[in-house]
Amino acid sequence: MNTKVLIDSRWAGNTGIGRLYQEVMDRKPPHVMDVHIESEMRLGSLYSPFMLGKAIRSSHADVFYSPSFMPPAFSNIPFVITIHDLMHLFYYSSLHKIYYQQVIARLAKKAKKIITVSYHSKQQLTQLLGIDEHLITVIYNGVDKRFAENENRIKLERPYLLYVGNRRKNKNIPAMLRAFAQAKIDKEIIFALSGEPDPILLQEAEHLGIQERIKFLGFIQEETLPQLYKGALVTMYVSLMEGFGLPILESMASRTPVLTSNVSSLPEIAGSGALCVDPFNINEMAEGIKQLVNNNQLRNYYIEEGTKRIDTFQWEHTGIQTWKAILS
Known part of the structure; x- marks a missing residue:
């Protein structure tokens, strides 16, 4: 019937x-x-x-x-x-x-x-x-299987950290910019964000002296998203509040380590597959960036744990x- x-x-x-x-x-x-x-x-x-x-x-x-x-x-x-x-x-x-x-x-x-x-x-x-x-x-x-199956990576002009998402207040982007500016990593590394240039974020980047290390990617086509994750050093998703947090899983499936928050649903979704930090603590975020970029042992740990974690979803x-x- x-x-x-x-x-x-x-x-x-x-x-x-x-x-x-x-x-x-x-x-x-x-x-x-x-x-x-x-x-x-x-x-x-x-x-x-x-x-x-x-x-x-x-x-x-x-x-x-x-x-x-x-x-x-x-x-x-x-x-x-x-x-x-x-x-x-x-x-x-x-x-x-x-x-x-x-x-x-x-x-x-x-x-x-x-x-x-x-x-x-x-x-x-x-x-x-x-x-x-x-x-x-x-x-x-x-999480779509194409993220795990993809073997190609996008190479920007310089090594990059990646943020994928909108610009709403809960996304905590200004704090991520401040943590990125403070992180003790190679200054050749840039922070790439989805979407068009934002006057407020540009002003914040200029204030922090990192305007040359910020890149706005514009609208990202669905078919290129797996390659963009694959090419990143780290995916940044340190939100103040999320109901779920799909970019965490997409990055894990792409074997790119994730820095995310220890609040709201994000530690529930991330499990042991991502490094969770306090989104209100710039020092802790900056240290997390440094560790995931510079510490190969820790980096590989989260890559492997993330790969296991996506089986749940x-x-x-x-x-x-x-x-x-x-x-x-």
Whole structure:
């Protein structure tokens, strides 16, 4: 018997959520008939829950699934959503925080199941939003096999440390710049960051005297990302808060050592496969950079441990467990 699943596919695209959506859809069971939300409404629109409710009512679907946090305002069928993190409560405007607490959280409690991507995020959902822990299922993201299979590396004009991600406040990029400037490593080494030049970061680099050692890579094509990780000396991902932290796994799979944080979900995801440091302590971050660049024994230890760690994170498992949550 076929099951009709209405899916909020507006989240498809070149993002972490977009990757999750695609991996889940690639593993859709044969008896599932998928239908999709048809709307050009902004993902973060205040009216999204109402649009979703109307779409559900007219869809005649058996269940609704979203790969992200936006629940319907009303639903006559069971629904499953994925809340990746609670960044809106910490790093967005006060209006975002109120909307998340008073609207999103209340609607989410009506879900059949809430999926989240780490036990840290599950703990936050129960403690900060008061969601029943029995409603929440933790399903880890996976890492694409092409990172481990790739044997090519990009060579920039100089050896480089790498950061891949956006520029939101939780990413802690100014602190990483300060730690990089302080680290006792070869001054030929540069810090390469995804994205276009940023006036604030350029000003910070100039203040630190490292403007010639910073390189902005612009938009990174998906097909070149494995080669970029492979070519780096170290991947820097010393965030203040993450729900998961996919670049950690992508770097581990590429056999490039990772410097990450010892807070939020990051030590949970990294395990023993990355060097975890205090993201609020510039000296500790700088020492971590020095050790991973200069200490070959330590460097090789984290490369080997990281290679073992990625076995825990398989998209096949993510897809199977997600469909189990949707259809059960």
